[in-house]
Amino acid sequence: MSALFQNYARRPVHLVQGKGTIVTDDTGKEYLDFTSGIAVLSLGHAHPAIVEAIQQQSEKLWHTSNLFESPEQEKLAATLVEDTHLAHVFFCNSGAEANEAAIKMARKHTGKHVIITFEKSFHGRTFGAMSATGQDKIRQGFGPLLETFRTVPFNDIPALDAVIDDEVAAIMLEVIQGEGGVNQVTPAFAQAIADICAQKDILLIIDEVQTGITRTGTRYAYEQTVLKPDIVTLAKGLGGGFPIGAMLGTGELYDTFSPGTHGTTFGGNPLAVAVAQTVLDNVFQTEFINSVNEKSEYFLGKLKEALPTHKIVGSGLLLGIACEEDVSALVTKAEQAGLLLVSAGPNVIRLLPPLTVTTEEIDQAVDILSSILI
Numbered sequence: 001m002s003a004l005f006q007n008y009a010r011r012p013v014h015l016v017q018g019k020g021t022i023v024t025d026d027t028g029k030e031y032l033d034f035t036s037g038i039a040v041l042s043l044g045h046a047h048p049a050i051v052e053a054i055q056q057q058s059e060k061l062w063h064t065s066n067l068f069e070s071p072e073q074e075k076l077a078a079t080l081v082e083d084t085h086l087a088h089v090f091f092c093n094s095g096a097e098a099n100e101a102a103i104k105m106a107r108k109h110t111g112k113h114v115i116i117t118f119e120k121s122f123h124g125r126t127f128g129a130m131s132a133t134g135q136d137k138i139r140q141g142f143g144p145l146l147e148t149f150r151t152v153p154f155n156d157i158p159a160l161d162a163v164i165d166d167e168v169a170a171i172m173l174e175v176i177q178g179e180g181g182v183n184q185v186t187p188a189f190a191q192a193i194a195d196i197c198a199q200k201d202i203l204l205i206i207d208e209v210q211t212g213i214t215r216t217g218t219r220y221a222y223e224q225t226v227l228k229p230d231i232v233t234l235a236k237g238l239g240g241g242f243p244i245g246a247m248l249g250t251g252e253l254y255d256t257f258s259p260g261t262h263g264t265t266f267g268g269n270p271l272a273v274a275v276a277q278t279v280l281d282n283v284f285q286t287e288f289i290n291s292v293n294e295k296s297e298y299f300l301g302k303l304k305e306a307l308p309t310h311k312i313v314g315s316g317l318l319l320g321i322a323c324e325e326d327v328s329a330l331v332t333k334a335e336q337a338g339l340l341l342v343s344a345g346p347n348v349i350r351l352l353p354p355l356t357v358t359t360e361e362i363d364q365a366v367d368i369l370s371s372i373l374i
């Protein structure tokens with residue numbers, strides 16, 4: 001029996017080392033890591049710049065709490081909102097916490113409590129974020145949930161219209177549902193959301209925990225839509241493997257989080273901030289963003305050539321292969337062949353290489369994918 005709770009269905013692989021896209025297990029077997037620790041390792045494993053950042057910071061200062069001012073947090077916040085319509089940042093430790101902050105912000109700012117979310121969404125495992133999540137399997141057994149979420153089908157304009165009234169504080173969505181099947185918001189649905197938010201004075205929360213930080217080929221995935229969120233939540237790719245989350249908001253929200261209204265002991269910890277700044281100094285560069293888009297196009301081209309009967313979905317380096325069958329056996333087969341993958345919903349294989357992946361590694365991954373899928 002394990003000393004751990006059984007809440008993860010762990011695969012029988014013990015990874016002990018990583019470099020770039022390659023990880024090695026305790027038997028010396030190498031794998032191409034196309035999970036990136038679930039969209040986390042933006043710069044791959046053991047990137048020299050991150051290793052240096054954490055080494056340097058670890059010799060200076062590990063932790064201060066938020067009792068004291070932090071020019072490093074200020075700089076990271078300014079980098080996150082630079083050239084956007086957003087103005088302020090709150091740092092925390094995870095995606096769920098970022099969404100909790102967003103929910104609290106929306107409630108306090110509007111004085112209302114209803115938030116619209118979507119089926120197949122994923123927003124995290126804490127009580128508020130779980131209640132927001134549009135998947136029964138995640139909520140089952142934990143009720144009664146927070147009652148203030150109205151969950152409607154994704155990309156369904158009449159269904160959305162039907163739940164809008166004067167009680168609604170916010171609409172919360174992922175522009176690409178990462179866990180739910182790599183489902184993209186349609187341009188028509190995005191336009192409908194933009195119109196409703198403008199007409200009804202409803203806040204828009206975009207959960208970019210998975211899609212943000214250049215994963216989808218732009219700094220934030222909302223940039224590829226007409227949407228202008230009031231609040232954006234981040235985590236996964238921001239720390240490149242070190243835990244950090246963030247909530248970004250517009251200038252109008254500034255006074256809502258007055259001193260004492262919200263907080264966390266660890267959020268914006270100096271180690272996390274040093275690493276995240278290093279991640280952004282790389283992945284927000286125009287050249288880097290262009291390279292992600294080039295690799296995405298290359299990957300898409302190779303996948304379409306190798307798997308002509310499969311539908312390929314997603315954007316940037318958050319891609320998915322839609323399959324007829326349950327994909328868990330395929331994920332195991334790929335692992336045996338040396339390619340680590342993760343599913344998205346029951347029928348989609350998710351492809352999340354580090355943003356630093358090479359075209360040779362993409363070729364190798366496509367070879368393995370075509371051998372297991374055809």
Ligand SMILES: *Cc1c(COP(=O)(O)O)cnc(C)c1O
Nearest residue numbers: 094095096122123124209210235
């Ligand atoms: C992973 C994820 C979360 C939850 O993040 P945690 O760090 O696991 O709490 C929330 N939203 C989305 C879109 C995610 O992909």
